Amino acid sequence: FPSHDKVPEIYKSEGKFINSFSGETSTYNIFDQTPYEYKGQNRFIHFTSLEKLKAIIETGYLRMASLDSLQDAEEVHFAGRVIDPNYFIELDIASENLFSLSACESSFSNIANNEMWMTYGDKHAGCILEYSFTKMELFRMNFGVIRYGEENLSDLKKLVSWSHSFYEAYDFSVSELPIFLRTILSFHKNQSYNFEREIRLL
Numbered sequence: 001f002p003s004h005d006k007v008p009e010i011y012k013s014e015g016k017f018i019n020s021f022s023g024e025t026s027t028y029n030i031f032d033q034t035p036y037e038y039k040g041q042n043r044f045i046h047f048t049s050l051e052k053l054k055a056i057i058e059t060g061y062l063r064m065a066s067l068d069s070l071q072d073a074e075e076v077h078f079a080g081r082v083i084d085p086n087y088f089i090e091l092d093i094a095s096e097n098l099f100s101l102s103a104c105e106s107s108f109s110n111i112a113n114n115e116m117w118m119t120y121g122d123k124h125a126g127c128i129l130e131y132s133f134t135k136m137e138l139f140r141m142n143f144g145v146i147r148y149g150e151e152n153l154s155d156l157k158k159l160v161s162w163s164h165s166f167y168e169a170y171d172f173s174v175s176e177l178p179i180f181l182r183t184i185l186s187f188h189k190n191q192s193y194n195f196e197r198e199i200r201l202l
Helices: 050-059 077-083 089-094 116-119 149-172 191-196
Strands: 003-008 021-027 045-046 098-103 127-132 143-144 200-202
Touching: 045 050, 045 116, 050 127, 077 089, 077 149, 116 191
Parallel strands: none
Antiparallel strands: 003 021, 045 098, 045 127, 098 200, 143 200
């Protein structure tokens, strides 16, 4: 995992030992040289309905959607339960300001993806938009590949184990670890969504 963080805060009160800190993960090249890094050709497709296409043409914008409005009800929760299965409400609140633009690479297999057409292409009555990014200044954004299934949670599980071990050894921890890692959690989804082959701008 990237080690970048920002806005660190150390909590202490008079006469009490400091034993935690709070911060946010950086958005600067956070996925560089990790399994989340996108290394493709910068050609993407977005499935949509003709009605939504009309709105896109009229406004000139592809709309980003908040994580809590996406089709997957387990957004952030799927990986979040590895850290703390009782932290979902807090994660939802902390993720309210996270918005996603979802796409997949432009390829024959993705264009011919029947399940994508049914789910996001208005049951084959919609269309595909193909685009590329001409400028990628990722200020306050993250861009990367979604990782699917339980097997891709192994690094998170190790991190949680190391965090517990560190706390036991040094009585020091990251305050609200699920919130601190919510960006990482947002790039994990259940295996049942693997057909999407999603690349996400968050």
